[in-house]
Structures are given as structure tokens and as C-alpha cells.
Amino acid sequence: MKKPVLLFLLLACHTFLRAQAVTYETAKKKAKASFDEALNAMRNYQPAQALRSLEEAIKIEPNFADAYGQMGLTYSELKDYPNAIKAFEKLKSIDEAGLAPVMLSYARALAGMGNFVQALAIVNQYSTPQRQSPLVKSLKANFEFAVQAATNVPFQPHNLGPGINTKDPEYFPSATIDGKTLVFTRRVGGRNEDFYISQWDSAAQSWGAAKDMGEPVNTEFNEGAQNISQDGSMLVYTGCDFPNGRGSCDLYVSLRNKDGGWLPPQNMGAPINTRGWDSQPCLAPDNQTLYFTRATTDAGYDIFMSQRKPDGSWDVPVRLDSNINTPGNETTPFIHADNQTLFFASNGHPGYGGMDIFYSRRQPNGQWGPAVNLGFPINTIDEDASLFVAADGKTAFFASDRSDSRGALDIYSFELYPAARPLQTLYVTGFVYDVKSNAHLQATLDLIDLQTGLVIASVKSDADGHYLVPLPVGKDYAFNVNKPGYLFYSGNFSLKTTIGDTPTTQNIPLQPIATDAVTILHNIFFDNKAYALEPGSLPELDRLVQLLQDNPGLHIEISGHTDNVGSDKDNQLLSENRAKAVVNYLQQKGIAATRLQAKGYGKTKPIADNGSEEGRAKNRRTEVRITGVQ
Known part of the structure; x- marks a missing residue:
């Protein structure tokens, strides 16, 4: 979406009152003409042409202050902050007072290069009681946050190369857990969004030439903001203004067929899709939880979560809590393969400006922890979003229109610094x-x-x-x-x-389930020579409780077994007490004593060689045997 050109026309109607500077009114006719051409080029969104015209104006009038000011604004629009700073500082050297109309742009350019201390000083200088606009307040808050953060994080992005990137924009990368398949969105010819897929070439250590995913996933309509499941079996994505859509943008899902192709996509329907805007889906690694962005009436864009029900349908989406969502906008959720780390973009949490990327860790109680800003220069003063982190926990992918891009947006990778890495x-x-x-x-x-x-x-x-x-x-x-x-x-x-x-x-x-069926409980834990159940045993014990509740006619024997270390008497007693500890727990959970037996076998039934520690560990075990099914 193109930005308004009002900012770029600011200097057209402003006269710089400087003794030594050349103003628009005092400039030579040819310099004025070149300046007018630059403004006209900006009206038509042609910044490169505008810069050429401004250079011509400056050749004619080397101290043309208005031209330097407009040049700084134009370079800022292009996010070429080094050249923007040069232009602003040239303007300042001609006449410092002439910098006043572009001070905030000068401050943003400095911040764009990471010089937040000087940027904040300029904003504070500009921020008089008469100049307390929302822009001034937001810039001041952003730069104060950046100064307090102080330390830059490691960041060395690497363009994924010609196999992935073209003159067209590429964005929204996602990959499978094995690191062999990469899927992304490409805006072909600047118009139609389609999905492309690439396979990792282990010999070349690079991504192979990306291929159009084709029908039935790609259509004449725009498909975007996709996520391939970790196992590669599902593709969820956004489709806007589709014929079968419920709202402006809906979520769709396509399943991989047995031949490796894709089945016709299905609208995910209610309650996932509404009459509004639902977009940017991401599947948890078990394919049972869906995170996505939804436009709300009370808080802009927020991140929602829905869980899959046993029948395969999706439950009513729930808005994530205030550690994630704010009164501002939250977008582009990505849940890592560890299912413990959530990355997302936000302009509601404290940051450097625009949208920043944050992460949150799942807490022991299952809730999401505080949002943590990824830091500068991963986050910048501009819009930063849509991060994907590979299963290795350190290889991150993102889209950017950096100076070494092959066109517009390209996909890059970088090594995420340790503190921010998921597992x-x-x-x-x-x-x-x-x-x-x-x-x-x-x-x-x-x-x-x-x-x-x-x-x-x-x-x-x-x-x-x-x-x-x-x-x-x-x-x-x-x-x-x-x-x-x-x-x-x-x-x-x-x-x-x-x-x-x-x-x-x-x-x-x-x-x-049949009489004499046996299974080993590998997650029942006791301390050495002890029979008190350790806390790590509880998940498995509760699973056993559930089995008995689901099968009320089931009768079982819990048997304890030891290795051959120690006396026969001690091993026999230890095995009996361990079996009894499990039975006691089951009874405490409401399982009738008549359905349960506890028996110790000591060292008499080894399943491995007691001559090695590995074998002895296998022999120290707790088993369940079905004694009857009624």
C-alpha cells in the first residue's frame, strides 16, 4: 500500500530563512525546475527519479537547502538511512535552523541506523508543549525503550539465493520439521499471490529451485500467508475474496495425498472463519492446535487459538491473554516445533517503532509468559513481522527488502542468538x-x-x-x-x-485388551532402593487410572521387578513394596481394590542381561498384566 506524499511536499511550501542557504524562492530557475520535477516524481511514487532531479538541482545550487531537506525525506522513504542522514546533516551545516521542519525525520533516520541516543535527544529538543502530537509521543516512547535496551543483538542475515528469490516479492516462509521442505508465498508479476515449494539440496547445502505448487492449491485468486505443518501433511493458508468465502479473508486447509500431491483445499468454516478478516494461520507441531490473526472490533488485530476436537472439527477460537494481545495490533503468530515458544509481531508492546517481533515461552501452568522483544537490529524502526524458526531452534527465516534483495521482498535466514532460541x-x-x-x-x-x-x-x-x-x-x-x-x-x-x-x-x-496381556510402565520412577513414587510417575499413573475408568470390567496385576544386585530377600521385599505403592495410588484415585493385585517378583523374571548397567536398568521395572475382563 502506497504511503501519502504529504510528508514529501512539506518542503515545497516552506521557505528556509537562512542567510547563506539558497531557498526555493532565491534559487536559480533551472534549480527550481529540477526541484519541481522531484516533487512531481514523488507524487507519482517515483523516488529514484525524484533523487535524480534533486541531484540536478544541487549541482546548479550547491547550497540549495530545500533540495537537501527533500532528499533526506526521499532517502528516508526508501529506508536508505545512511544517505538520509548525510542529506539532513548537509542541510544542518548550511543553516541549523532550517532543520526544524524535518527534525523528526532526521531523528528516525538516526534511529534507523541504531543511533537511538542522538535520535532521542533530537525528539526531546523538538518536543515542546506546543508539539505533543501522537507521532512525537510514539517516537519518544520508542527511542526511550531502545536507549534502555542499550545492547544490540547479533544479526547477520543471509539471502537464500536464486533458488528461492526472484525479482518478484517472496515472503511468509515455513518449513517442515525435517528441514527438507520450504514453502513460501510469491506475488507473481506484482499481482497474483501463489505458493512455491523448494527442497533442500544436501549435496549443494542450499535450497533447490522453487516450483509453483500448482492446482488445486494455487488458483486464479490470491493465496497467501501459508504454513506447512511440521510433518508436511497439511497446508493452512489465507484466501481473500474467494467465491466460497465467509468473510473478506478466510482460512483454508489442504491435505497431502498418498502420491505426494495436494487435495482440493477446504474452507475451514465456522467457528474459525467469520464475516470479518481471519488470516495468518499457524499449526502447532501436533496439528491439533491452530493459531491465527483475526480483526476485532475492540482491539485491532489479535491472535486467537483453536483446538481440534476428537471428531476432527475445530473448537471456538479463544483470544490469547494480555501477555500476548494488547489494545494495539498483534499479527503473524508462529508456534515453534517445540510447542513451547510463540513468536509474533506487535505494535502494542514496547518496541523500536512500527511492528516489532516478540517471543513468549509457555509456562509450567500452560499459560504464555511475558512478551520479549527480539531486539535491535532484528527489530527496527520500521515494520518487522513474519518470523519462522526451524526445528534446530537457531535458524530463523524472514522476508525483507534489504539492499541485496533481488527485487522487492526476498527471503533471508540468520542464526538466532541463544537467549531467544526455542528448544x-x-x-x-x-x-x-x-x-x-x-x-x-x-x-x-x-x-x-x-x-x-x-x-x-x-x-x-x-x-x-x-x-x-x-x-x-x-x-x-x-x-x-x-x-x-x-x-x-x-x-x-x-x-x-x-x-x-x-x-x-x-x-x-x-x-x-485381553487376559494375560502385559505392558511395561516405563515411566514409574522410584529412588534407589526406595519404594516411594517420584513425582515424574504421576502422568503415567494417571494414564493407567484413565484406562481402568474407561474399562470398568478390567482387572489387573501390578508387578514389581528388580535387578540382581543385593540379596534375594531385599529384592523381593522391594519389588512387593513398589507394586503396592502403585496399587495404593490407584485406590486413592477411586479404583476398587477388588480389581487390583500387587505382586513382587524380585529378580526372578529378568528381561535383559544383568551383566550390564543397561540390562539391569531394563530389569528394574513395573508391569501391568490383565488378569480378567468382565
């Missing part, structure tokens, strides 16, 4: 199957933070049983797989010290 996120993939028939199963896979008990991801395997679950590094997790009619599967991932980037493949066997 590096690996993933486990495979399929779920019936242990007796080997049939692949649709099931629910939950990744649970053992420290907080929070479900980090809840993923459903597809019709063929295949799944992908994100694994944020730095924590220990329970990994439970559930399906009605089956014993749940209990797994564990200890990732507190994992630094590598290798994904895990794991096919999950599920035991049909």
Missing part, C-alpha cells in the same frame, strides 16, 4: 500396529513433560498408522500411545543432554 526439536516417526494381527492402527500419541505433567504434543496417527511426534531437546518425556480396546503403550525419551540432530524411528506395538 532444538528432534522427532520420532514410525507406525502403530496391532501386536497380534500386525494391522496398522489409528491411535493417539502423547508426549508428556515428566517434570510438569504438561502434554507437549498430542498426535494422531493417520489411516495407515503412520505418525510423527516432535521431541524438544532438554527435557525428559513420557511417550504414551492410546487406542480404545488396547492397553496403552508406555515409552520414554530422556533428552536432557541430547545434542545431536538424528531423528528416531520407532514402530509402536499395541496389545489388545
